[in-house]
Each structure stands twice: as structure tokens, then as C-alpha cells.
Amino acid sequence: MNEVKMLLDELAAVCANPKAQLDAAVADGRKCVGVLPYFSPEELVYAAGMLPFGLWGAEMQANESKRYYPAFICSLLHTVLELGLKGALNDLSAIMVPICCDSLKGFGANWKYGVGEAVPVIDVAWAENRKIPAGVEFTRSQFRKVLGQLEAIAGDRVSDAEIGASVAVYNENRAALRAFSAAAARRPEAVSPTARCAAIKAGYFMDRAEHTEKLNALTAALAALPEQKWDGLRVVTTGILADSPALLRILEDNQIAVVGDQIAQESVNFRVDTPVTDDPVEGIAQRLGQVEGCSVLFDPGKQRGKELIELAKKVNADGILWVMTKFCDPEEYDYVPVKRMADAAGIPLLAVEVDQQMVNYEQARSAIEAFAEILRF
Numbered sequence: 001m002n003e004v005k006m007l008l009d010e011l012a013a014v015c016a017n018p019k020a021q022l023d024a025a026v027a028d029g030r031k032c033v034g035v036l037p038y039f040s041p042e043e044l045v046y047a048a049g050m051l052p053f054g055l056w057g058a059e060m061q062a063n064e065s066k067r068y069y070p071a072f073i074c075s076l077l078h079t080v081l082e083l084g085l086k087g088a089l090n091d092l093s094a095i096m097v098p099i100c101c102d103s104l105k106g107f108g109a110n111w112k113y114g115v116g117e118a119v120p121v122i123d124v125a126w127a128e129n130r131k132i133p134a135g136v137e138f139t140r141s142q143f144r145k146v147l148g149q150l151e152a153i154a155g156d157r158v159s160d161a162e163i164g165a166s167v168a169v170y171n172e173n174r175a176a177l178r179a180f181s182a183a184a185a186r187r188p189e190a191v192s193p194t195a196r197c198a199a200i201k202a203g204y205f206m207d208r209a210e211h212t213e214k215l216n217a218l219t220a221a222l223a224a225l226p227e228q229k230w231d232g233l234r235v236v237t238t239g240i241l242a243d244s245p246a247l248l249r250i251l252e253d254n255q256i257a258v259v260g261d262q263i264a265q266e267s268v269n270f271r272v273d274t275p276v277t278d279d280p281v282e283g284i285a286q287r288l289g290q291v292e293g294c295s296v297l298f299d300p301g302k303q304r305g306k307e308l309i310e311l312a313k314k315v316n317a318d319g320i321l322w323v324m325t326k327f328c329d330p331e332e333y334d335y336v337p338v339k340r341m342a343d344a345a346g347i348p349l350l351a352v353e354v355d356q357q358m359v360n361y362e363q364a365r366s367a368i369e370a371f372a373e374i375l376r377f
């Protein structure tokens with residue numbers, strides 16, 4: 001148990017202070033590139049010898065950013081912009097901005113105007129019709145363009161062999177994340193929702209190879225623990241982010257374990273590997289065509305709902321918790337059809353709204369307590 005706790009604490013410490021990771025990398029002479037969600041080709045940054053640094057917002061009040069974005073834009077973008085405006089991200093050599101929701105479409109312009117050329121923006125586009133050959137080809141060509149911009153920042157050409165090696169590092173990391181997530185579901189008494197979330201999220205701020213090493217050690221240590229019965233509830237989460245410390249504490253207070261997820265920041269990002277192809281950039285584009293379960297991806301027929309229900313059944317979940325990011329249009333559009341699908345499948349689903357600028361979680365607490373009582377009944 002000590003080794004499990006030690007490794008979980010190490011990863012939690014990374015998550016608690018991502019800036020320390022950034023500072024350490026820069027002090028080591030490594031360039032860092034900020035990566036906004038979703039599905040930016042991080043492998044290309046890594047192949048260029050730079051550190052991809054995840055930008056998933058922060059638990060803070062945004063003030064300055066409200067001069068650029070109206071208040072009804074999600075807190076993820078408000079808080080990243082706020083950090084940029086305050087100079088906290090000045091050590092980044094660039095940021096990658098995917099243009100996959102209406103709010104993200106304006107982010108690059110706001111950043112350029114507010115933060116300036118000190119941290120240049122790399123726009124990342126991919127095809128809405130991401131599965132068809134023409135879509136894959138479009139995405140491949142856009143990612144090649146991104147590669148050219150990254151090469152200019154790194155000051156060196158990046159070979160296909162280097163990209164292939166980076167893809168291998170990322171695929172190993174995804175496999176380690178999947179194995180950890182499964183092990184955590186088997187040991188809810190040892191891996192709290194807070195610890196599970198931190199262990200996964202830490203990867204966005206670390207060298208992926210180092211993260212893989214820690215996760216593999218953690219999964220092995222979890223497997224060595226003696227069996228223990230879990231009397232609490234088991235839920236599957238879905239949404240964009242489920243990393244709010246207050247929300248995760250409410251789950252713990254109610255003896256609720258997260259035994260699987262369909263969260264963009266978590267499993268959605270590691271469920272699918274990058275296929276190994278002759279042109280490694282094409283493989284990265286193909287991967288995007290295979291990812292499901294995210295509201296920013298074109299999803300006719302709401303594959304997301306089918307996948308979520310299958311997951312809940314597979315992990316024997318008592319219910320589904322939809323962690324709704326406030327002011328996120330894509331999530332709000334998905335909610336109604338997916339909720340109907342869960343109702344038809346007889347799986348209880350609760351939605352709670354979260355916001356990184358929120359300080360009072362009492363409404364969420366009441367809803368989760370009531371949900372837990374219903375599930376236990």
C-alpha cells in the first residue's frame with residue numbers, strides 16, 4: 001500500500017503544480033509547447049524534441065480574460081487566457097489551438113491580441129468528416145502544416161523516423177493509462193476519485209515516457225494489493241473535465257468510486273492508439289477518425305451514447321455521472337439524446353454542472369447525495 005500511496009502522491013504533486021514542471025523543463029533547456037484541448041497532434045511536438053504542456057484551464061477566478069471573452073464562455077478557455085494575459089505561460093515557445101468548437105474558434109485571435117507574439121499561436125484544424133479517406137487526407141495535410149511550424153520553433157527538421165518513435169512513446173503511454181484505469185477500477189479502496197484523476201492528468205505536464213514508467217509501477221503495485229471488498233457505489237463519468245477537487249471530494253464523501261470514464265481529458269484521450277503507418281502523420285490523422293465519445297467530434301447517430309451505455313454495463317456501474325462544463329455548447333447539445341439513450345437502457349444518469357471559477361458546490365453536493373441514495377435504494 002505504501003508504494004501505491006507514494007506513487008499516487010508523486011503524480012498528485014505534479015498535478016498540483018504544473019508550473020514547476022514547465023519551469024524545470026525550461027531550466028533543462030527544453031522548449032515547451034502549450035496544447036489546448038482537443039486532439040492536437042502532440043506526438044509532433046514530442047518528435048521535435050519539445051515538451052507538450054497541456055492547457056486544461058485552472059481552478060481560479062478569471063478577470064482580465066473578460067475583456068476578450070464574454071462571461072458566458074467556458075471557464076476552461078477563460079482561465080487559460082487569464083494565465084496567458086498574466087504572463088504565467090510566457091515560457092511556452094508556442095501554443096497549439098484546435099478550432100473545434102465555437103469558443104475555441106475565437107481563442108487564437110484573443111490570444112494574439114492580448115498576449116501578443118511572445119507566445120505564437122499554431123492553429124490546428126482537422127476534418128469534421130474525420131473517418132472518410134478525404135477527411136483523413138485533409139487532417140494529414142493540416143498536421144503536416146503544423147509540423148512545419150513546429151520545426152521552425154524547434155530550429156530543426158523532424159524526420160518520419162523521429163515521428164514514428166514519438167508515436168511509439170505515446171502508444172505505450174496510452175496502454176499504461178488504460179491498464180492503470182482498469183486497475184484503479186478494481187481497487188477503489190486504494191485509488192480515490194481524486195487520486196485517479198491526478199494520476200491520469202499528470203501526463204499532460206510530464207514527459208510521456210516518464211509518466212508511463214510511473215503508471216506501470218503503480219499498476220503493478222495495485223495488482224499486488226490483497227483483494228478487498230468495496231461496499232460503496234460505482235459510477236462512470238462523462239464530459240469534458242472531471243478534475244474539480246471539490247466535486248471529487250463530494251464523490252469520496254458519498255463513497256462513490258469512478259470505475260470508468262468517457263471524459264475528454266481522461267479515457268477519450270487514451271482509448272485509441274495511433275496506427276503505425278508508413279507516413280506516421282497519416283497514422284495520427286487516422287487515429288482521430290477512430291476516436292468516439294467526445295462532443296466536439298462529428299457523431300451522427302450519437303455513438304457516444306451507445307459507447308457510454310456499453311461501458312457502464314461492462315464495468316458494472318450503478319449509474320452515470322455527467323460532469324457538465326458550464327457554458328459548453330457541444331456538451332449541452334449531446335446531453336438530451338444521450339440522457340434519453342441511458343433512460344431507455346435503464347441506467348440512472350445524473351448531470352451536475354461544474355465551472356473552474358465556481359467556489360460553492362453545495363448544489364452539486366445535494367444532487368449527488370440524492371443520486372447516491374436513489375442508487376443505494
Ligand code: SF4
Pocket residue numbers: 074076077101102103104240296325327328329330331
Ligand atoms: S468544447 Fe466546451 S469546454 Fe471545450 S473549449 Fe469548447 S466550449 Fe469550452
